[in-house]
Amino acid sequence: xxxxxxxxxxxxxxxxxxxxxxxxxxxxxxxxxxxxxxxxxxxxxxxxxxxxxxxxxxxxxxxxxxxxxxxxxxxxxxxxxxxxxxxxxxxxxxxxxxxxxxxxxxxxxxxxxxxxxxxxxxxxxxxxxxxxxxxxxxxxxxxxxxxxxxxxxxxxxxxxxxxxxxxxxxxxxxxxxxxxxxxxxxxxxxxxxxxxxxxxxxxxxxxxxxxxxxxxxxxxxxxxxxxxxxxxxxxxxxxxxxxxxxxxxxxxxxxxxxxxxxxxxxxxxxxxxx
Amino acid sequence: xxxxxxxxxxxxxxxxxxxxxxxxxxxxxxxxxxxxxxxxxxxxxxxxxxxxxxxxxxxxxxxxxxxxxxxxxxxxxxxxxxxxxxxxxxxxxxxxxxxxxxxxxxxxxxxxxxxxxxxxxxxxxxxxxxxxxxxxxxxxxxxxxxxxxx
Numbered sequence: 001x002x003x004x005x006x007x008x009x010x011x012x013x014x015x016x017x018x019x020x021x022x023x024x025x026x027x028x029x030x031x032x033x034x035x036x037x038x039x040x041x042x043x044x045x046x047x048x049x050x051x052x053x054x055x056x057x058x059x060x061x062x063x064x065x066x067x068x069x070x071x072x073x074x075x076x077x078x079x080x081x082x083x084x085x086x087x088x089x090x091x092x093x094x095x096x097x098x099x100x101x102x103x104x105x106x107x108x109x110x111x112x113x114x115x116x117x118x119x120x121x122x123x124x125x126x127x128x129x130x131x132x133x134x135x136x137x138x139x140x141x142x143x144x145x146x147x148x149x150x151x152x153x154x155x156x157x158x159x160x161x162x163x164x165x166x167x168x169x170x171x172x173x174x175x176x177x178x179x180x181x182x183x184x185x186x187x188x189x190x191x192x193x194x195x196x197x198x199x200x201x202x203x204x205x206x207x208x209x210x211x212x213x214x215x216x217x218x219x220x221x222x223x224x225x226x227x228x229x230x231x232x233x234x235x236x237x238x239x240x241x242x243x244x245x246x247x248x249x250x251x252x253x254x255x256x257x258x259x260x261x262x263x264x265x266x267x268x269x270x271x272x273x274x
Numbered sequence: 275x276x277x278x279x280x281x282x283x284x285x286x287x288x289x290x291x292x293x294x295x296x297x298x299x300x301x302x303x304x305x306x307x308x309x310x311x312x313x314x315x316x317x318x319x320x321x322x323x324x325x326x327x328x329x330x331x332x333x334x335x336x337x338x339x340x341x342x343x344x345x346x347x348x349x350x351x352x353x354x355x356x357x358x359x360x361x362x363x364x365x366x367x368x369x370x371x372x373x374x375x376x377x378x379x380x381x382x383x384x385x386x387x388x389x390x391x392x393x394x395x396x397x398x399x400x401x402x403x404x405x406x407x408x409x410x411x412x413x414x415x416x417x418x419x420x421x422x423x424x
Contacts, residue, residue, distance in 0.1 A: 068292070069291060069292035070292040070293070093286070142379055142380060142381060143379050144379070145379075145381060146379050146380060146381065146382055147379070149382060159293070161286075161287035161288070161297070161300065162287070164283045164284075164286055164287040165283060165284060165287050183379065207300060207303070207304075207366070208296065208300070208366060208369055208370060209293075209296055209297045209299075209300035209301075210294050210296035210297060210300075210388075210390060210391045210395075211293050211294065211296075211297045213388035213390050213391055214293060214294040214296075214297070214388070214391060216386070216388065217386075218382065218386070219382035219383075219384075219386035219387075219388060220382075221388040221389065221390050223296075223376075223388070223390045223391070224376045224377065224379070224388065224389060224390035227369050227370050227373055227376055227390065228373050228376065228379075230370045230371070230373075231370075231371065231372065231373040234371060
């Protein structure tokens with residue numbers, strides 16, 4: 001930025017047939033983030049510039065793009081932190097470009113679905129007709145909550161060198177979510193989910209470059225999840241562990257609220273007694 | 275991008291600029307691994323000539339002798355690849371098989387610093403770099419002394 005009132009924004013554009021870099025000189029008044037900058041370009045200079053956005057506060061994960069060589073959320077990247085007179089913006093790597101900064105997320109969604117991102121129970125009725133919640137302790141919650149904060153922004157996939165080489169690789173997002181459910185005390189799909197990731201394009205393709213965790217805007221740390229899942233998979237292969245018993249459904253917390261007691265209870269008397 | 279050629283994607287996957295030190299380590303691990311595979315293939319071709327008789331083996335040695343100091347420098351590079359690939363491989367074993375140096379799952383606290391890329395990992399990587407560099411320099415001196423350069 002160098003104290004100047006203007007900045008040069010270079011955008012790698014794509015119109016369906018050709019790619020090119022386009023430069024815009026933009027005033028910095030009213031601009032904080034790279035997303036502000038892109039909006040200003042679209043409002044004042046070029047209506048045809050395409051990019052995704054929604055919440056503007058790092059929650060929806062829509063505005064992922066490669067900014068000055070690193071995948072980031074445009075709404076959470078301040079111009080001042082880039083400390084550069086030129087901001088280069090490209091679409092996320094490892095995903096097909098649809099237009100300008102908009103990429104196709106089909107493989108992200110498909111891979112996410114493949115790892116069964118939901119609680120699996122031995123008895124299905126416990127999921128759909130559970131009379132009460134499952135018993136989960138604070139320690140049990142800590143085992144998976146970090147990985148639950150994934151907003152599916154695709155940044156980890158953009159950063160992953162393995163996805164670059166093997167487009168069929170499940171990818172850090174899906175594998176991170178597989179571990180999220182694997183570590184969930186309520187889940188009983190331990191063996192089933194490990195089978196799913198133990199594949200030619202599965203977990204063993206990860207060589208721990210750690211780039212996914214480095215770019216993750218929510219501290220989901222997919223690299224940690226994947227390495228911990230490899231350890232679980234080895235336990236399964238070496239028959240050290242064969243399965244996992246899920247958390248039990250809680251007992252009624254306050255027995256005096258049971259159906260029988262409520263029926264047997266005398267009618268409420270709102271008169272103040274002497 | 276996904277529509278790039280395989281070569282462009284390969285080069286892109288080995289480019290660690292703008293990323294973490296673990297990604298640099300990944301790149302170096304891949305490159306040293308490929309160098310070692312190529313060396314092993316070349317070495318197998320070399321020793322295969324023993325089975326073709328003494329003349330063939332003598333011709334192979336003569337061919338290598340023609341390389342002069344380049345052979346020793348090549349061996350020094352191979353030694354560096356062996357040291358780095360081996361030491362970094364041990365770190366990766368600790369990470370991937372035993373789940374060590376990664377930190378435990380925890381509640382995210384801003385500013386986010388992933389524990390898998392935390393202090394333990396850095397210490398391991400810099401220790402490997404220091405030890406491997408030391409051994410490699412020693413190996414270099416040994417090889418160069420053999421050549422009469424040092």
